[in-house]
Amino acid sequence: MDTLHLEQRLHHLEQQSLLLEPSATDRLPVQQAVEQYAQAFLEDLPQLPVFVDTPDKGAGLLQSPIEEEGIPVQEALGLLKEQVDTPGINPASGGHMGYIPGGSLYYSGLGDYLAAVTNRYAGIFYSSPGAVRMENMLIRWMAQEIGFPQDTAGNLTSGGSIASLIALVTARDAQNITCRIIPDSVIYCTSHTHHCLDKALRIAGLGECQLRHVPMDAQYRMDPKALQMQLEQDKAKGLKPWLLIASAGTTDVGAVDPLAALADLAQQHGLWYHVDAAYGGFFALSPTGKQKLKGIERADSVVMDPHKGLFIPYGSGAVLIKNSQQLTESHHYQASYMQDTLSVTGEVSPADVSPELSKHFRGLRIWLPLKLHGVAAFRSALEEKLLLAQYTYQKLQGLPGFEVPVAPDLSVVIFRYLPEAAIDANAFNQKLIQAVQKDGRVFLSSTLLDGQFMIRFAILSFRTHKATLDLALEILQEKAKEITASWQEA
Ligand SMILES: Cc1ncc(COP(=O)(O)O)c(C=O)c1O
Incomplete structure (x- = not known):
């Protein structure tokens, strides 16, 4: 390629690649759309389910492949909302008390x-x-x-x-x-x-x-x-x-x-x-x-x-x-x-x-x-989580049917429901955790402790407070009752 052609080609490619550098005027609406999305997410968060089991589990994302031409930001955010931020666990929610949660501080996002x-x-x-x-x-x-x-x-x-x-x-x-x-x-x-x-x-x-x-x-x-x-x-x-x-x-x-x-x-x-x-x-x-x-x-x-x-x-x-x-x-x-x-x-x-x-x-x-x-705010939030675990432990001990085998050292509280003798406890608790997760208002996870199926609260999100635990305890009692009734009917 001679120098003239080389320069023409470079000019053309430069014009094309400038698409990667939006101007201040182009940046602003995209930035606003993204920020609006984030603000709406945070505003809706207290009402959003903590677990959603959609039929296609986000596969709709694949209907929009990576292509040569870009798409408008609203379309991209729509895909994000429907296909990514809806199915599965919502870890930002204070209702997330499964595995080990943490939440997600907004200022971290800005960082x-x-x-x-x-x-x-x-x-x-x-x-x-x-x-x-x-x-x-x-x-x-x-x-x-x-x-x-x-x-x-x-x-x-x-x-x-x-x-x-x-x-x-x-x-x-x-x-x-x-x-x-x-x-x-x-x-x-x-x-x-x-x-x-x-x-x-x-x-x-x-x-x-x-x-x-x-x-x-x-x-x-x-x-x-x-x-x-x-x-x-x-x-x-x-x-x-x-x-x-x-x-x-x-x-x-x-x-x-x-x-x-x-x-x-x-x-x-x-x-x-x-x-x-x-x-x-x-x-x-x-x-x-x-x-x-x-x-x-x-x-x-x-x-x-x-x-x-x-x-x-x-x-x-x-x-x-x-x-x-x-x-x-x-x-x-x-x-x-x-x-x-x-x-x-x-x-x-x-x-x-x-x-x-x-x-x-x-x-x-x-x-x-x-x-x-x-x-200081972190110190208080962490002290609160430790106390919430004590609160949950005490409350669970007082609920008929629930067994809490160990006092929490930190903020995990492990328990199970002990159904009447004819019902297999492991099978019952598996149904119980499934019912809680399907309900979606809070999310708990399970484990095996010496072969026994156990459910656990992992209280660590900065958004988890006493009302979250009260709701979770209510849901557990409600679901245990429903499962017992359906077992007896069967
Ligand atoms: C006690 C403990 N150690 C290590 C890990 C692994 O950490 P990460 O998932 O950040 O790799 C976890 C995760 O939950 C944990 O609970």
Whole structure:
């Protein structure tokens, strides 16, 4: 192509690609339509069902394929509303008390919007020193809240699973667990440890370590005496105990393992002590929660999820590692095409302490709500959740037919309905949870506890208050009554 043709072609392509840069006049109506959508969603939220089972489960989205020509914003928002924001669980709702909720703070959404518009590159200090300082400042703030030292290093991740992977890879290298010794290396946790840790162990090449499920007490907390015995037995066999994984809030029942007693054992036996506080960690912000989490400050690594206890939208986990050098040694790499970045030093770069290079500017979605609301509101909301769990536990104990096997350590309340002897309890409770979910006013989820079908309240959304629990308890009684009647008729 000669220069003239090349220039003509470039001019043509430039005109076409300018479509990607709407003018201020073009941006405004789109921005207004999006903001109106968000405002209408928030206004409608208290009345919206928490669970919707549409017949095609969002498949209508596929009727509008990705095409060469764009569509008007109202049409796109219509697809979003009908096909994405309607079917399934509505996690923004205060009625969401299944799995582990969190809600989604509006100011986080604004933070994400700004992060996307400015697109600061938060991976490397040289590229965006402010974004990296913000991330590290948040890590140091979390460290302070759980009693970790100020030189703690860490990373804002997409969630608890990747945060756990970073912690376990660091633990593996710090303990020098190489291929040769993996089969003789022993890891300790309980059968209630979250499955993301099993996944992380496998991804980290540790799947062939020996895994001990330490027995739990009646509250489903790890039994330190049983751990001590197991450690001694394993050492006597010539094995290498190296990693202890405790939970600060299990998913099933919200149990907090005896963190201080486990720290003693970890210290005594030279283990890496990891605490999975993905669910429970931010309760450290509340006075009651701080007491419950005593001992967490003695861990080597902690995972805590802002998209749970800090009410940030999905996509926010955090890992904190006490020894920053160990974290860096496991994740740091250099490449010649990165040489310019080496000239500027300051804070630890997120890319040097995680598997990611390019990453979402995750700090802003956490920093903005913390700065605008102030931390005090978070402390109150978290204290409220702990009290709501106590309230629910007490109320359920007083309801005829309901069995509540464990008092909540944090904000998960597990229970079941005990039907009359002729009816199978597991089948009854399965019907009960299905009826509650179909009703859609609140959303609860279920689990198995020692083979028994259990229903659980996970109270963590900042939008969940006493009235939400009162409604849920009413619905449960109503549905239990209906199911009993239909069972008797059948
Ligand atoms: C105790 C616990 N650990 C880890 C995880 C995994 O976190 P994520 O879903 O953010 O990857 C969860 C998720 O619910 C959890 O409850």
